[in-house]
Amino acid sequence: MAERRFVTSRLPGFATVAILAFVALYLPIFTLVSFSFNGGRAVNQWEGFSLHWYGVAWANTAVQDATIRSLFIAVMAALISTLVATMAAVGTTRRRRFTGQTFIYAMINQPLMVPEIVTAVALLIFFAAIKVATGYQGLGYLILAHSAFCVPFAYLPIRARLEGMDLSLETAAADLYATPWHTFRRITLPLMAPGIIAGAMLAFVISLDDVVITEFVKSGGQDTLPTYMLGQLRRGVTPEVNAISTMLLGLTVVMLTAFFLLTRNRD
Amino acid sequence: MSPAEENAVRTSARNGWLLSAPALVLLALAAAGPLLIVAVYSFLSPGQYGNVVWDFSLEGWRSILYTKDIFSEEYLLADAHLTIFWRSVWLALTTTVITFLVGFPTAWFIATRPAASRPIWLFLITIPFWTNLLIRTFAINEIIRTEGLLNQLLLGLGLIGEPLQILYTDTAVLIGMTYVYLPLMVLPLFAAIDRFDMRLLEAGYDLYAGRWQVLRRVILPIVRPGIVAGSILVFVPALGAYVTPRVLGGGKNMMIGNFIELQFGQGRNWPLGAALSMTLLLIVTTALLFYVRSMNRDGGEGGNG
């Protein structure tokens, strides 16, 4: 990796735009966190500090179950889609063009090209037939569906990273009689890592947000946080979802901090 | 080509297929395969209460462009459908451009942080997206409404005399979509910029190139795969956006996503919904293939061994 040169990599105005972008990203988050401590029942009127909605959320097992289910599906979908996307990215980049490469590319990006509702209806019909035939109605269908539509989100950053990645290190390793697997694990994979991390994070976030496909594929007792909220949309959303979101954010921050401290110590 | 070379090519192609196989199986099972059902449905007749009747019909396809006028019973060009298509494409394109203009400097900024803090910045981009899309959209709603934070800020700074009506306009939809899709642009851009060799910049400056020239001639061509990936990731989902136009746009005007949903829901015309979906699929596929081909033709060869 190239050493950073302090002057040349600076482009005028870029840092300002970036900082403004971060501020804008966190402004709505700040709003929802503060409203989670709102005493009143209204979503948009401040009525004094209170932990009331945390109590309500704590007592609402439906919301808790939905949150845990959402996280579980997102983790599984991110793992599966990133794994198959990484393999496919290695298979379709940095090699001589082969017949069918465009087909593979089109297949992988296919979930991006169709509005969710279409995939949702198609999956409803298809999975329902399987559910009737096998009798299995578990979370497997949701994980399968989520993994599938997360593939392009994981694939594209990994591919972008791989394309034009310097081959010299790998060639050098091969020259030193390293096995292809060894070369891959020790050289290629670490070089790909930023792309893989970016892909996995995208996949996770995309799965966590999905409403329409989940709504059509879910069986009894399989509401996720987004479908739970969709159900509330007509009748008005209660502020306890703000409390849940804030707790989820808090959890994220704690987990990430722990992750960084641990990895730093190891280095 | 020598036999050995030919053999190497064949092995390479076989490995390419083998490595892609798990992804292909997964997609065939849970995305592309079931879509065949939709393709078939577009040639059937609508059932009385949704669903389809197994009678072959081209009515679904015809209804995309021509609708029967309620009063004269004659077929007229469906300007309502075209308006909806056009608005969706325009909003999605504008969103892509804005996310790029904001996302590129952001990704650059992250990629030029010290290696140790880079992942922190990267996570900072995604953390807001741990909250549900609907909740985020509601939060944006709170900020841009007439008595919201944004208007109070602008009023306080004396930049405007009276509150702006942003909520329930196309501007609100654009703000919302830019917010929602920003990470989809930043992350691939970052992945591309991060492997960019900053020494190339020095070389550029040594040759007396200005900053603008360096940006255009050196940086942009090299990070192009990232730009393409980001643009696809933003444009296509934005085209089918559903929640944002409903909540921030006030739901007064449909986008393609809402229109297709209407056919599968209250409209009870599944064949039309299916035909509309296939049309959208065809348009996007054509655009994508065009994109991929042009990318492979110039500049994309760099990585091909």
Add this chain to the structure above:
Amino acid sequence: MKKPLAIIALLMASTGLANAEGVLQLYNWGNYTSPELLAKFEAETGIKVTVTDYDSNDTALAKIEAGGHGFDLVVPSANYVLIFAEKGLIQELDLSKIPNHKNIAPEWMNVEYDPGRKWSIPWQWGTTGIGVNTKVYSGDINTSAIWLDPPPELQGKVNVTPEMNDVIALATMYAGGEPCSEDPEILKKVRDLLVAAKPHWMSMDYGMEDKMATGDVPASVYWNGAIMRARLKNPDIAYGYPKEGYIVWMDQVTLLKDAQNVEEAYKFLNFIADPENAAMISAFARYANGIAGSDAFMPEDMKGAPEIVVPEELKAAGHFLPACSPKAQEYITAIWTELQK
């Protein structure tokens, strides 16, 4: 290492468990089922009810028709009961297993979509009318002119709920027709009315309980229960029943043909037809139920509430939404598309 695996196994099997004895799968509108009601039911019978949400009749219909859903009970709106029955998705009830069936209020016993209540037990009913902030507009609120021909003080400030069938039906009645009309003259009028009124609307959105209470939206086509919740927060809010015609709707519980927990389902159906329990349903979502004698158990602020007790002179203007013919449905969708293009 063992623990995550156990959690995964538990999650994967979560619906497998649901088919065991003493459970019930209820498929209902989101945020519509009182948790206290379920807790009481479980305490009395030992049956654990799992609620799964949907947000539209059409989604529920599509899912149930596809099969393999695992639900026992579903709660369709009035006209959809017929559709579910016609498609053979629900079963006729064995009334001997529902002794409380006799509690169904006389006016809800012989509804046109289910004479004698052989297929469904009432859950809640309400009306689709107009919520108005009387501080902003002090004129007559019992008219659809508020949203179809808004007075100057409401222009550009009206919200219309994005419910295609409700909105078109309200406009059709305002234009002098019947819901599901196929008369081209009437439909033309409806289209012109809506297209001309749209520039005066601020939004077509849900969530009016809060937005009306805070004063962000001064008038909206909406449901009576939500407007009542808004009034409890802001006394300036009033609910109007358009004299040109407003919509009466009811959601009722039906038993699915492929239900796996039939006995439990009957216990639940009998349970909700008890006046005290029906009042619990109403206390949560703030709509009336169709069970006689539940008034005595209703929360104080709901007794005699103007959003629930329809004024005598406006009773005749209330209409049930029938299931429209495919032709009428085609017109409705075309007008709606024209309106939202």
